[in-house]
Amino acid sequence: MKTIYAKLLFVFVLIFMIGCLHYQDAITFIKSNYQAQNNQKDYIVKVKTKSKTLEIPLEEYLVGVVAGEMPVSFEEEALKAQVVASRTFVLSRKMNVDNTTNSQVFLTDSQMKKNWGNQYKENKEKVEKAVKETSYEVMTYQGKYISAMFFSSSNGKTVNCEDYFNGEVAYLKSVDSHWDLTIDPGNIRYKTFTKTQLANAFGVKSPNIEVTSHTESGYVKNVTVNGKTYTGREVREKLGLASSCFQIDLTSKGYKFTTKGSGHGVGMSQYGAQAMAKENKSYKEILHHYYQNVEIKRIDS
Template sequence: MKKILLFVLSGLFLVILIVPAMLVLPFDNRTPNEGSISRQAAEIPQEHKGSEKKASTHKSTVAIPVYRTVSKEIENIPLEEYVVGVVASEMPVEFEKEALKAQALAARTYIVRQLTENNVINAPKGSLVDDTQMFQVFKNKKELKSLWKEDYENNIKKITEAVSETQGQIITYDNKPIDASFFSTGNGYTENSEDYWDNRIPYLRSTTSPWDKNSSKYRSQKVIAVDQFEKLLNVSLPSNGTIGTITKLTEGKRVANVIINGKKFTGKEIREKLGLKSTDFNWSRDKGNIIINTKGYGHGVGMSQYGANGMAKEGSTYDKIISHYYKDIKIVDGESFLSKVTAKK
C-alpha cells in the first residue's frame, strides 16, 4: 500500500513540473532578435534623430574629379574636402562663421547639382569641374598653406568647422538642387535672374541687401579714354559732349538698357565690354575721358557674400541668410541625391 501511495505522489509531482512548462512554451516562440531590436530603438540618443537643419551624420564617399589648371592633372577630392577648398577660396576667411556656413551650402549645392543634373557646364574630359571661376574656385590644403602661411592652422580650422557643421546639407527648390549663384557685393539689392541671364528662375528673385554698403567693394570708378570707349563699344559718341541715355532700370536698381547715339545696349553688354564691376553705373565725360562710377561688384544674382556677412554680424544664422537670398527654398540632406550618383557607378 505504501508503495502504491509513493508511486501516485511521484506521478503528481511530475505533472506539477511538466504542465506549466507545456503551457508557457507555445507563447515563447519569439525570434532571437526581437528583444534586442526593441532595446536598440529605445536606446537611440535624441541628438541622433533627424532634423532638416542638422548636419548629416553620414559622410559621403563621393569624390569630385577636379581639373587643376596649373598642373593640367585631375585630382579626385572627397566631397566635403572639396567644399572646404571652395569656401576657403571663394569667401574671405575673416568673415563670420554663419556667413561661411551659408557659403558652404552654396558650394555643396553647386557641386551636387553638377553631379546629378544634365544641363550643366562641361568640364575638361575626365573631370566634373575645374578650379576656376568658370565653376568654383578651389585650392587644396597645400595651396592654402602656401597662401596663409603662419595663419594656416587657425584659418583651416575655422573653415573646416563651418563646413562640418553643415555637412551634407544642400539647398533645393521643387525637390531639386538649386543653381546656388553668388557674388561679392550688391548695390543694396540683388537682381532677378532674367535681368542678367536669359531665364526666369523662381528662387533667384531680387531682394534687399543693405549690408553691402559696408563692403570695401561697394563703390568703384573706372576712367576710359573716349577713343577706347568708342572702340570697345563700336560706337561714335555724339558731338555735343554727351555719352548715352539710360532708358530702363532693373528691379535691382541696375542698368537694364542704354542708347548711345542711336545704338541700343543692355547693361550687361556695357559691363562686359568695358570691364565694369557692376551693371549699376553712371557716367560723365571730362574732356578726352569717360568717367564711370559703379555700385556693387559682380552680376548681382543670388547671394551677396558681403551681404551674408552683414546679416551674420547682426545675428542671423546661415539658414536665415540662405532663405533671404534664395526664395522659397528648402535646406535638406543631400544624401538622397548622392546615393543615386553612387548607384550608377
C-alpha cells in the same frame, strides 16, 4: 522566496534592456559611420584645372572652395551659408566644375598655405568647422538642387535672375541687401575710359553712350552706343566693370563709370551674408533670405 525571484527577474530584465540600448547605440554609430564613409565615396567632385582634372571628395572640396570664394575673416554663420550654397551649386552641376569664377574658385592645400601663411592652421580649422557643422546640407526647390548663385556685394538690392541671365528662376528674385552699401569697403568703384578706348571697345569711331533704362533693382538694363542697344551685362563684360549698376559721366579725362557692388548681383550677397551674421542671424536665415522658398536638407537623409 517569490520576492527574491521577482527581484532577480527584474535585475535580469534591466540588464538585458541596458544591453539592448547599448546595442542600438552601437548599431546607430556603425550606420552613421558607414553612411559618412559611403558619402565620401559616392560624392566625388571632378575639378578641371589648366593642366589636369582633380577628383576630390565633396566635403574636402568645399574647404578649398570656401577658402577661395569668401574671406576667412567672415563670421562663422556667413561661412556656413557659403558652404551650403557651394555644396548645392556643385551638385546642381553634377559634380563637374572648373576652378575659376565660371564655376567656383577652388584652392588646393598648398595654395591655402601660401595665402594664409602663419594663419594657415587656424584658418583651415575655421573653414573645416563650417563644413562639418553643415555636413551634406543642400538647398532644393520642388525637389531639385537649386542653382545657388552668389556674388560679392550689391547696390543695396539683389537682381532678378531674368534681368541679368536668360530666363526667370522662381527662387532667384530681387531682395533687400542694404547692408552691402556700408559693410563692403569696395562697394563703390570708379573706372575711366578715354574716348579712344571706348570707341575701340564698341567698334565705333566716335562714341556716343547713354544709359536708357534700369531694372527695378536699380541696375542698368539697356545702354545705347551710337544708336545700337546693349544690355547692362554686355557693357559690364566689355569694359570689365565691377557690376552692371553704373552711371556714366563725361569728364576732362574721358568717360567716368561709377559702379555700386561687385559681381552679377543674382542670389546671395556674400557681404550681405556677413552683415546678417553680425546681426546674429543663422546661416539658414541667411539662405532663406537670399533664396526664395527653398528647402534646406541633408542629401543623405
